[in-house]
Amino acid sequence: xxxxxxxxxxxxxAIVDVLAQSDDTFLQEHKLxxxxxxLIDALDAERLYGIMGPGVERSGGSAANTAAxxxxxxGNAAFIxxxxxxxxxxxxxxxxxxxxxxxxxxxxxxGLSTARSLIFVTPDAQRTMQTFxxxxxxxxxxxVDEELIGQSRVLFLEGYLWDEPRAIDGMRxxxxxxxxxxxxxxxxTSDPFCVDRHREEFLELIGGDVDILFANEAEIKSxxxxxxxxxxxxxIRGKCEVVALTRSEKGSVVATDxxxxxxxxxxxxxxxxxGAGDAYAAGFLHGYTQRKSLHDCGRLGxxxxxxxxxxxxxRAERDLKQLAAKV
Amino acid sequence: xxxxxxxxxxxxxAIVDVLAQSDDTFLQEHKLxxxxxxLIDALDAERLYGIMGPGVERSGGSAANTAAxxxxxxGNAAFIxxxxxxxxxxxxxxxxxxxxxxxxxxxxxxGLSTARSLIFVTPDAQRTMQTFxxxxxxxxxxxVDEELIGQSRVLFLEGYLWDEPRAIDGMRxxxxxxxxxxxxxxxxTSDPFCVDRHREEFLELIGGDVDILFANEAEIKSxxxxxxxxxxxxxIRGKCEVVALTRSEKGSVVATDxxxxxxxxxxxxxxxxxGAGDAYAAGFLHGYTQRKSLHDCGRLGxxxxxxxxxxxxxRAERDLKQLAAKV
Numbered sequence: 055x056x057x058x059x060x061x062x063x064x065x066x067x068a069i070v071d072v073l074a075q076s077d078d079t080f081l082q083e084h085k086l087x088x089x090x091x092x093l094i095d096a097l098d099a100e101r102l103y104g105i106m107g108p109g110v111e112r113s114g115g116s117a118a119n120t121a122a123x124x125x126x127x128x129g130n131a132a133f134i135x136x137x138x139x140x141x142x143x144x145x146x147x148x149x150x151x152x153x154x155x156x157x158x159x160x161x162x163x164x165g166l167s168t169a170r171s172l173i174f175v176t177p178d179a180q181r182t183m184q185t186f187x188x189x190x191x192x193x194x195x196x197x198v199d200e201e202l203i204g205q206s207r208v209l210f211l212e213g214y215l216w217d218e219p220r221a222i223d224g225m226r227x228x229x230x231x232x233x234x235x236x237x238x239x240x241x242x243t244s245d246p247f248c249v250d251r252h253r254e255e256f257l258e259l260i261g262g263d264v265d266i267l268f269a270n271e272a273e274i275k276s277x278x279x280x281x282x283x284x285x286x287x288x289x290i291r292g293k294c295e296v297v298a299l300t301r302s303e304k305g306s307v308v309a310t311d312x313x314x315x316x317x318x319x320x321x322x323x324x325x326x327x328x329g330a331g332d333a334y335a336a337g338f339l340h341g342y343t344q345r346k347s348l349h350d351c352g353r354l355g356x357x358x359x360x361x362x363x364x365x366x367x368x369r370a371e372r373d374l375k376q377l378a379a380k381v
Numbered sequence: 382x383x384x385x386x387x388x389x390x391x392x393x394x395a396i397v398d399v400l401a402q403s404d405d406t407f408l409q410e411h412k413l414x415x416x417x418x419x420l421i422d423a424l425d426a427e428r429l430y431g432i433m434g435p436g437v438e439r440s441g442g443s444a445a446n447t448a449a450x451x452x453x454x455x456g457n458a459a460f461i462x463x464x465x466x467x468x469x470x471x472x473x474x475x476x477x478x479x480x481x482x483x484x485x486x487x488x489x490x491x492g493l494s495t496a497r498s499l500i501f502v503t504p505d506a507q508r509t510m511q512t513f514x515x516x517x518x519x520x521x522x523x524x525v526d527e528e529l530i531g532q533s534r535v536l537f538l539e540g541y542l543w544d545e546p547r548a549i550d551g552m553r554x555x556x557x558x559x560x561x562x563x564x565x566x567x568x569x570t571s572d573p574f575c576v577d578r579h580r581e582e583f584l585e586l587i588g589g590d591v592d593i594l595f596a597n598e599a600e601i602k603s604x605x606x607x608x609x610x611x612x613x614x615x616x617i618r619g620k621c622e623v624v625a626l627t628r629s630e631k632g633s634v635v636a637t638d639x640x641x642x643x644x645x646x647x648x649x650x651x652x653x654x655x656g657a658g659d660a661y662a663a664g665f666l667h668g669y670t671q672r673k674s675l676h677d678c679g680r681l682g683x684x685x686x687x688x689x690x691x692x693x694x695x696r697a698e699r700d701l702k703q704l705a706a707k708v
Contacts, residue, residue: 284642284676304631307643314641315611316634349611
């Protein structure tokens with residue numbers, strides 16, 4: 055893998071996050087299912103934004119966060135995703151390029167605005183996301199940059215993309231290019247509700263093109279519709295080259311056909327879990343592309359995730375290279 | 382294994398526990414290392430007993446507790462261990478037979494009294510044990526009951542026995558008989574300080590005669606002198622047929638050469654952790670001798686351990702057969 059220009063090319067929704075502190079009463083009043091991501095339309099986005107408390111805007115998007123984390127760790131990362139040629143689109147492009155991620159997907163010019171995710175953070179550090187996809191819905195196979203993928207060691211895809219039919223065609227094209235180019239395909243199941251919406255497609259994908267799978271405990275249980283973690287672990291093990299299952303305060307389990315690593319969580323005061331999974335994937339994939347042991351990949355993932363949850367917002371606020379030196 | 386009379390024959394110290402509630406100040410004042418077992422002599426035992434709060438006497442002993450648990454689960458269990466022909470010796474023999482364990486080791490008649498363990502339970506549910514071994518120190522090869530072991534599916538040995546040279550000879554004899562009879566050898570490392578005292582012997586034993594190893598997290602880390610659980614797991618995996626590593630609120634990890642199961646802990650209000658490991662071994666070995674899957678063995682272990690820690694004292698207070706029906 056040494057002659058490639060990029061460690062990881064990530065494909066995902068290009069989203070600007072709007073974070074605001076909230077509470078359980080607000081979530082209940084507005085019927086927002088806590089801890090998950092729901093899709094909303096433009097009208098609902100306006101309505102919710104109107105009643106949301108004072109917010110902080112930050113560039114987000116699950117796979118985009120992972121690409122940003124890899125760049126901040128000193129890796130070479132690229133991102134493919136669709137913004138609009140509006141102000142939030144400029145913000146997104148500026149921020150992801152500013153951390154050193156290659157981003158050259160042409161912006162949409164036909165009127166749909168850049169995606170935003172209204173994120174309600176409750177005092178228990180959970181985040182409840184209401185996402186208006188906007189320009190992301192225009193992402194399709196024509197946006198898949200063959201040259202980028204051919205120059206990458208790992209292609210990273212987010213499950214959220216399966217919510218849009220044209221994006222699925224794009225993912226299939228990207229995976230095909232990766233396979234032909236000898237680039238590993240990594241995939242995150244994104245969200246237990248997303249798994250519920252696309253269980254059959256995800257199972258087929260995992261049994262086929264996926265080399266490296268990221269899923270949290272709720273997602274992997276949902277995938278196999280079991281209520282016990284070990285049962286899910288037994289079902290997924292060996293289905294792809296590497297599976298990395300994240301378990302919040304229980305750490306993570308990293309498994310291949312032969313190895314199983316049980317990695318403890320870092321001790322941290324949790325402020326906001328937004329982006330924990332994205333950060334874990336960043337740390338893990340950075341370790342993986344640096345040819346670290348799986349034990350160290352898992353530890354790096356946990357370490358970067360612990361940074362992400364120690365502050366408000368998904369992208370890192372500390373020097374990740376310095377942090378990673380601990381592993 | 383179907384034609385054998387006993388599921389498990391356990392060999393260990395035959396001890397009567399004296400439990401009293403205590404606090405950190407008392408432990409510090411009397412320099413008692415919290416959460417561990419220390420050996421004391423007859424004089425210290427008298428002195429400590431004199432200043433101990435009001436106690437409750439219960440038959441104990443680590444491997445004896447495991448044998449009792451197996452019998453209470455409906456399994457056939459036997460116990461080999463040395464009491465004296467005094468009142469506490471009668472109490473011990475009565476209690477273990479009353480739950481259905483075969484116990485026929487001849488009592489000592491030469492004056493050393495039956496072993497007792499002064500157990501100080503602090504409000505954080507930890508137990509600190511000061512053990513006077515008494516008659517247990519007289520245990521030797523002549524007490525190893527060849528017929529019992531030859532009729533057993535599993536021979537279960539406790540690491541605490543390695544504190545007495547003649548007991549070690551007894552253990553070696555027992556393991557040899559077991560191997561010849563096609564009886565599996567199970568072993569518990571007992572206590573991190575015990576591992577520290579006998580690291581080399583334990584490593585040799587585990588690499589040789591042991592088929593089924595029980596160790597808690599502190600013990601397995603101590604065995605390999607590493608401070609990371611996963612590193613210890615990688616070191617121990619494959620060294621014997623099955624390893625069952627208990628992790629308190631993190632559950633347990635059960636590993637063979639091919640399988641690794643990550644079993645969650647049962648949810649329980651912890652009152653007193655005395656006997657948690659013994660109970661886990663009981664549940665696990667009962668499952669094992671009933672030919673349950675390793676996943677179910679681990680779950681049974683966790684379930685029986687959760688019963689043990691939900692009350693004061695090591696031996697079960699609930700109907701274990703009913704409890705086990707949950708798995």
